């Protein structure tokens with residue numbers, strides 16, 4: 585499937601829940617977000633019907649996210665059903681890792697290979713502050729478990745936060761020496777609840793890279809990184825893992841955008857920074873045919889802007905990443 589700008593769209597990020605067991609300060613308001621009533625959230629069978637339509641359009645890679653996807657009851661059997669759909673090429677998960685020690689093995693058996701785990705600090709006290717109550721040790725145990733179980737690649741998403749985790753950027757990079765971890769620094773995006781942080785806490789990937797190079801020496805580019813999407817990858821001499829930079833706030837990122845998002849309440853969202861969405865939930869609930877659902881995908885594609893400068897903008901009080909599906 586191609587959009588108006590010739591970008592090949594073959595990737596769908598599916599938010600399976602808007603609930604979360606953490607309250608990261610850039611993602612959720614302090615008081616948390618009132619979760620949508622259960623009847624507004626897509627049932628797993630409904631997601632499978634939507635995925636079926638997506639597959640017919642050549643969308644064959646899927647990432648499960650949220651909220652915290654591992655919190656959703658029935659996630660493992662759902663993934664098993666997803667892997668059985670003919671044409672599914674890849675299923676990955678983005679998680680905060682808190683439930684990985686409990687569910688890692690079952691996820692592996694269900695057919696998940698690749699995991700992205702979010703971790704913004706290795707300091708337990710700071711972790712508690714950033715996530716508003718989470719346990720670093722539990723998240724770290726989840727990462728260790730993922731490596732033990734042989735998930736590959738295991739990517740660690742680190743939001744670059746000036747004045748919060750800037751003292752640890754080089755420490756994260758060092759982790760790639762002893763572990764086959766792919767550390768990815770992500771620029772803070774002004775979405776939903778993070779607007780107030782951007783002025784004080786935004787750091788660009790080039791700032792992160794120069795800080796790392798100042799401490800650890802020049803990074804060598806990696807060119808053959810699989811499924812690299814919009815990230816640029818580097819490595820330290822002799823390291824097992826890599827260091828990636830996701831310039832989330834550059835148009836270069838938009839030019840290679842290959843995705844659509846499906847929100848937990850059943851809206852196709854063409855762009856993170858654009859408030860326009862296409863409702864598929866009502867269609868699927870009223871028994872739309874495969875062709876009718878495919879039509880809605882085409883409609884969403886038509887709305888996909890060239891880049892975030894052309895997007896209608898996510899309103900300041902709009903859905904945060906946990907609602908949209910980061």
Ligand code: SAM
Pocket residue numbers: 604610611649650651652653678679680700701702741743770771772773774775778832905906909910
């Ligand atoms: N709960 C899971 C997790 O934290 O990995 C999955 C959902 S979370 C919304 C997905 C990713 O979005 C995480 O890596 C998180 O750090 C990132 N994220 C959330 N808000 C963000 C923001 N304002 N800018 C950039 N990334 C953000």
Ligand code: SF4
Pocket residue numbers: 604605606607608611612650651652680702905906
């Ligand atoms: Fe939850 Fe992930 Fe958002 Fe943190 S980033 S509050 S873990 S959804």
